[in-house]
Amino acid sequence: MMQGQRRAMEPARLFLGLLAVSAALAASSLHQRPPQPELLLEEEEPELGESPSGSLWPLPRSLRILPDQLQLAPTRFQLVHGPGSTAGPGCALLQDAFRRYYEYIFGYSKWQNRGQRPLPTGTELFQLQVIIGSKDSECDNYPTISSNEAYQLSVTEPVAVLRAEKVWGALRGLETFSQLVYEDDYGSFVINESEITDYPRFAHRGILLDTSRHFLPLKSILTNLDAMAFNKFNVLHWHIVDDHSFPYQSVTFPDLSGKGSYSYDHIYTPTDVRLVIDYARLRGIRVIPEFDSPGHTQSWGKGQKDLLTPCFNGEHRSGSYGPVNPILNTTYHFMTDLFKEISSVFPDAYIHLGGDEVDFTCWKSNPDVTEFMKQQGFGIDYAKLESYYIQKILDIVSSTNKGYIVWQEVFDTGVKIKPDTIVEVWIGTSYTTELSRVTRAGFTTILAAPWYLDYISYGQDWKKYYSVEPLNFPGCEKQKKLVIGGEACLWGEFVDATNLTPRLWPRASAVGERLWSSKNVTNIGDAYNRLVKHRCRMLRRGIAAEPLFVGYCDHEYRGL
């Protein structure tokens, strides 16, 4: 590797192997940066350096990296179950993870024939022993909101030990271990002796994908689950259906996708859904489906007669349809059967029920709805009708023994919701006030508002996402505890398989660290140094994560 910039750097710096970027350019010279009418900010090129924490992302809660380096020989190094672990070779989840992380650590190297020679005594790491402490490793379970993701990692010669109560912690620790290994200037795999104690700050760390506005091929979803694991996300919020299409294939109501999907091959079959859930489980990721109603349901109406409210133009039907028709018994029979199916297909304890952005115009136009309002004593308060509908849906879902998540409007309009309902805050302008209100009322909440990643803009917008402090709202300690996490949302108006991955990563990584690491991990410069390397690592692992700024990776994206 003959290369000017690299020579100029100190050769013994940590993690140099993953990436070297021209640090020689002191002042940023931004070619062709016109003063555009849009008033773009001049982007200063950040100075790239070495973080004391190497390339770790997200940063562990407690971390000590020692100067002593150990080498790993790909032909000898093993990931194994350690002594006393309650999980053994019968634990498919860990076996699969061992193979996967062996590949992540060694599999992408340009130099395949090395590490064969014996190393001097005391300089080689031979094993990573994984020891599950709890009697129930949870190896065959699905992850839940209360899964224990804590782990301890001790890297010392000749054997590293990863301890966790449950497999979920082991998965997070394996990711961290793989991030500690780097290639030195001679192409050898090296790790520093280290001590790490780690656990997440927030229990719910989600990514929302929207498969209704554009269908996402299964491969896109699985690739994204990989990237989520690399960033310690643990929830896929699957916004699976919406106005535009209904790709979820229901066994009970096959016409929903048969008539409501974009086409015959823009459908998720039961096998597809199963595959997503299993693939996610193996990475410690929950899959929470969203079946949003009564609004956002235009595509539902194509395959289910009389489900939507017929709109009127004066005395006659206009031919168009509004939200779900809340006044018919058939609606609730249908919903009961549908949610019964959904609750058995999706193992997670929660279903997202949406409940956002209900437009009353069509309801108001419909004489039968007007009559019903009168009977129920709702007057002309259509929010009451919305509440009536949602109340019934919540009861239906409760009867399937599922908990539910709703968008903030359901709380805002005063629907009576169970105390264990999770309210997701998404409206951008006033989210701190909303967090105060929701938690003051005693509800658990998830924050999405500042992390709408479909809103793209020129430059380094990851910093904006990174700088959000989720608990920075007026409220007491008890209220703060009710914020269980957040979600980075990639709505699909302008996103499909062509641009999903680079639009989401590494911008979502900023959210990932915010939700995992300690509150005081806020140094943008240090974050940049680590994230640049983390992004290169994602590339190496097949994720087309876009660049943060000028520079390059040793292993560029080859998946064109």
Place this chain on the structure above:
Amino acid sequence: MMQGQRRAMEPARLFLGLLAVSAALAASSLHQRPPQPELLLEEEEPELGESPSGSLWPLPRSLRILPDQLQLAPTRFQLVHGPGSTAGPGCALLQDAFRRYYEYIFGYSKWQNRGQRPLPTGTELFQLQVIIGSKDSECDNYPTISSNEAYQLSVTEPVAVLRAEKVWGALRGLETFSQLVYEDDYGSFVINESEITDYPRFAHRGILLDTSRHFLPLKSILTNLDAMAFNKFNVLHWHIVDDHSFPYQSVTFPDLSGKGSYSYDHIYTPTDVRLVIDYARLRGIRVIPEFDSPGHTQSWGKGQKDLLTPCFNGEHRSGSYGPVNPILNTTYHFMTDLFKEISSVFPDAYIHLGGDEVDFTCWKSNPDVTEFMKQQGFGIDYAKLESYYIQKILDIVSSTNKGYIVWQEVFDTGVKIKPDTIVEVWIGTSYTTELSRVTRAGFTTILAAPWYLDYISYGQDWKKYYSVEPLNFPGCEKQKKLVIGGEACLWGEFVDATNLTPRLWPRASAVGERLWSSKNVTNIGDAYNRLVKHRCRMLRRGIAAEPLFVGYCDHEYRGL
């Protein structure tokens, strides 16, 4: 294909085969669109319909599509040299194009076994005959600024005829022909009888790619050349080197890339460069390299001693370097040898010499430069020194018999430039005034300012690029004639192989139509209808062009 939306559409509509999008949603319902502080515009979902011009992009100058449909049988249909053509099977460029377009037309179908049965007489198109009229077909030439790209296409039963004076027109006509063919509901390939006369509005229709801020693998560049051909672009403006890296491997000065590139494998070898030029030629695309100086040359300094100006801190060298050192004879010897090589490597008659954004700070700090200024009688006017330098570079390049293109600063600072110099206008705020000034001074110009595609924003920004009228500036007819075209520029600060294609396409397509089609082709609704289909066609041909809005393509992107 069971599918609700599709059934609802008229079955016989043109070009339905390429794409069907849910047109059923009358009102746009934009899920989760919070009133963000950035004051985003609510994006109205455009109503998607059928354009009378089908999926043609860019729109031909004159077009008549008749209702009569002809079928094409993949096993029988042929692209052939027509009677009297001056180009025959010996013309590799056309042979290659025939094979390529056969593949584009038939190669991506989901249904392979059809078209075998004989069709009713008078309903089948058997051939496309390509007839080159001019004695010199230019088959073995490189395209130039004055290449004739005009063609006439007549589709009638049983044989279609494509007439062009030169191969360049034939290439454009083949693209148009391929865009006329669509698949009907039964999976048959169909074309309507048509008459087209076509030629470009502007001669220079370019895409700027930046391979210095991020290295682009060869595959990215070739894929982009494909996409350019699909959009009738004819110039690759290759911003090959800049401050950040020098990936061009010079035979004369191997240290330039040896020390100035990001790494050993972030280099374009002479073979790579050759391949790009040949691949472009076969598609009627010129390759104009940019070697920008005296600014934007930090990476040059690594492999060429004494090329850059040493900056001073008071009386001592600061250790950093400024623009090219304009006071040394060695500078001009070096440039003479370098441009001699460049002018022989790149066959195009033009080289882009940059000349933008020269920072005088370092020159001002250097006592030798100060002394030189005195000797030359420049006073403290460093623009004069800049002119002095650029004048010499222009003379050097002129002596290699190349023409040159420069960024607008070279004109603005009053450098004496040859009358045939092309001035590229890039500064966004005042480009109409600049176009007036440059053309009033009698210089040929290229417009880039309104088409900086690296500036991304949320939503349908293609409309902004589409709505630019390049000749809408104060000036007489003679001045307008001096505007020979424009360029869509994708600077590389935040772009590499991970996101280049979806960021560029189909946004650059808007620029492509503006530069090819008639001035009065400005209907945004019609453009949307055609561009949605054109984008799906690009997907089918392996270009990861991003979506314009919600919807889907029959053949989604599979190249994850």
